[in-house]
Amino acid sequence: MHGFANPARFLRIARWMTPLLLISGLVLGLGSLWWGVFKAPADELQGETVRIVYLHVPTAWLGMAGWMAVAVASLTELVWRHPLAGIAARASAAPGAVFTAICLVTGSLWGRPAWGTWWVWDGRLTSMLVLLFLYFGYMALASASDQDGQGEARIPAIFGLVGAVNIPIIHYSVLWWNSLHQPPSITMGKSAMAPEFLVPLLIATLGFSLLFGGVVLARMRAILANAQAEARLRRKAMTEDFA
Amino acid sequence: MHENLNQWNFVAASYVIGLAGTLGLVAQSWLAMRKAEARRDRSRGK
Numbered sequence: 001m002h003g004f005a006n007p008a009r010f011l012r013i014a015r016w017m018t019p020l021l022l023i024s025g026l027v028l029g030l031g032s033l034w035w036g037v038f039k040a041p042a043d044e045l046q047g048e049t050v051r052i053v054y055l056h057v058p059t060a061w062l063g064m065a066g067w068m069a070v071a072v073a074s075l076t077e078l079v080w081r082h083p084l085a086g087i088a089a090r091a092s093a094a095p096g097a098v099f100t101a102i103c104l105v106t107g108s109l110w111g112r113p114a115w116g117t118w119w120v121w122d123g124r125l126t127s128m129l130v131l132l133f134l135y136f137g138y139m140a141l142a143s144a145s146d147q148d149g150q151g152e153a154r155i156p157a158i159f160g161l162v163g164a165v166n167i168p169i170i171h172y173s174v175l176w177w178n179s180l181h182q183p184p185s186i187t188m189g190k191s192a193m194a195p196e197f198l199v200p201l202l203i204a205t206l207g208f209s210l211l212f213g214g215v216v217l218a219r220m221r222a223i224l225a226n227a228q229a230e231a232r233l234r235r236k237a238m239t240e241d242f243a
Numbered sequence: 244m245h246e247n248l249n250q251w252n253f254v255a256a257s258y259v260i261g262l263a264g265t266l267g268l269v270a271q272s273w274l275a276m277r278k279a280e281a282r283r284d285r286s287r288g289k
Binding site: 018022026029033037047048049051052055056059094095098099101102105106109110112113208211214215218219221222223224225226228229232233236 | 286
C-alpha cells in the first residue's frame, strides 16, 4: 500500500484514470437513468414514482460509501502517516455530502406521493440527515486545519473515524426501528427486486460509483497541485528574501 | 381527502435536482483540478 504513497506515482496513475472514470461513469450513469425513465416499467403499487429509485439508491450508497472512504483514509492517515491519505479523505468529503443531499431530496420527493408526507423523523431519514451534518462538520474542520498551516491535521481525521459509527446506524435503522422506509431490497447475493428494475439500478449504481471515483481523483489532483504551487511560491519568496 | 398528485412531477423534479447536483459536482471538480494544475505549472516558470 505504501507503494502508492508516492505523490508522483499517484499522479502518473491518476492522470489517465480521472478522465476514464469520469467518462465511463457519465456514460453508464446517464444511460441507466435514461433506461430507468423511458424503458423500465412502472411499479404495480408505486406507479411511476418507482423511477426515482435509479437516482435515490446510487446516491444513498455513495453518501455512505463517501464517509467510509473518509474513515478508511483517516485511519490510514492516523496510523501509517500515509501522505496521500489525508488528501483522499478531504477529496471524498464534498462528493459524499453532495450525494447525501441528493439522496435526502429525492427521498423526500419520493415520500410525498408514496407515504403522503415529505419527511418523517424516523431512524433512516434522521440518521441520513445526521450524515449530511457530519460531512459539513468534517469539511469545516479540514478547512480550518488547512488554513492555519500548522493546524492539527489529526482533528479532522479523528472526526472522520468517529463519525463512521453513523454508517451501521443508517444501514440497520430500518431493521432496528419501525419506519415508513422499506427494508433493504438488495442484500449480499440476494434481491427482492424483479430483473427489469434490478438491472438498470445496478448499472446506475456502477456508473455513479465510477463518477464518484473520478471526482475524488480530480479533487485529490487539485489539492496536490495547489500544495505544490504554494510550496514553490514559498521557496521562491524565501530565496528572494535571502538574496 | 383524496389528493390527485401527478407522479411524473415528482420524478421530473428528482431527476432535475439529481442531475444538476451530479453534473455540477463533476464540472466543479474538473475545473478546480485544471485551474490548480495550471497554477502549479505557472509557479514552475516564476
